[in-house]
Amino acid sequence: MADDMTAQPHEAVGAEGSAKPQFAIYRARDAKDVDAELMPYEGVNEVDAAGIALAGEAGVGEGAVVKLLFSDPLSGMSLTYAWLKANYQLPRHSHNADCAYYIVSGEAHLGTEVLKAGDGFFVPADGLYVYQAGPEGVEVVEFRTAPEFHIKFNGNSAKFWGRMAKISAENLEQWRNGPVPPTARRYAGEA
Numbered sequence: 281m282a283d284d285m286t287a288q289p290h291e292a293v294g295a296e297g298s299a300k301p302q303f304a305i306y307r308a309r310d311a312k313d314v315d316a317e318l319m320p321y322e323g324v325n326e327v328d329a330a331g332i333a334l335a336g337e338a339g340v341g342e343g344a345v346v347k348l349l350f351s352d353p354l355s356g357m358s359l360t361y362a363w364l365k366a367n368y369q370l371p372r373h374s375h376n377a378d379c380a381y382y383i384v385s386g387e388a389h390l391g392t393e394v395l396k397a398g399d400g401f402f403v404p405a406d407g408l409y410v411y412q413a414g415p416e417g418v419e420v421v422e423f424r425t426a427p428e429f430h431i432k433f434n435g436n437s438a439k440f441w442g443r444m445a446k447i448s449a450e451n452l453e454q455w456r457n458g459p460v461p462p463t464a465r466r467y468a469g470e471a
Contacts, residue, residue: 302354306350308349312347314362321432322431322433323434335445338446339455347360361422365413366417366451371440381400385416385418389411
């Protein structure tokens, strides 16, 4: 590696005195859990609040591992890893940033489309989407055009939330005891 490609943090200043993005290394061990603080909920109405609670009681929180790998206000970018376990159902939602998703392993079911390792999809800022993990789960890397982002719920009925809770309850034992992909083990500090 060239001498100027160092992982040592340093302040770079542009021609007009403004800070510029710098070369950076990020490590699995330093990844942060993406929770309601790192990805705040927006647009939560009474139906969503009740549905989120119902799904939570059914164990939906055990069906996903989501880690913030990189976030940089100077570049305006962030990178997130998500492992959605077998059959995990996401609600209809949007984010305040453009998002490009890359499937690392498993399957993502978007309506009639089944995406596998090496496939991906793009969702523009504020674009609504929903998908479900396949029977083996899905690992995705999410590239965003914002260092901070939120999740906004839209169009999820009480019936949908009930279905999501049912899927969570039916898969909970597998989520707890099923195989863990090597990448997810790294984020758990096991490898």
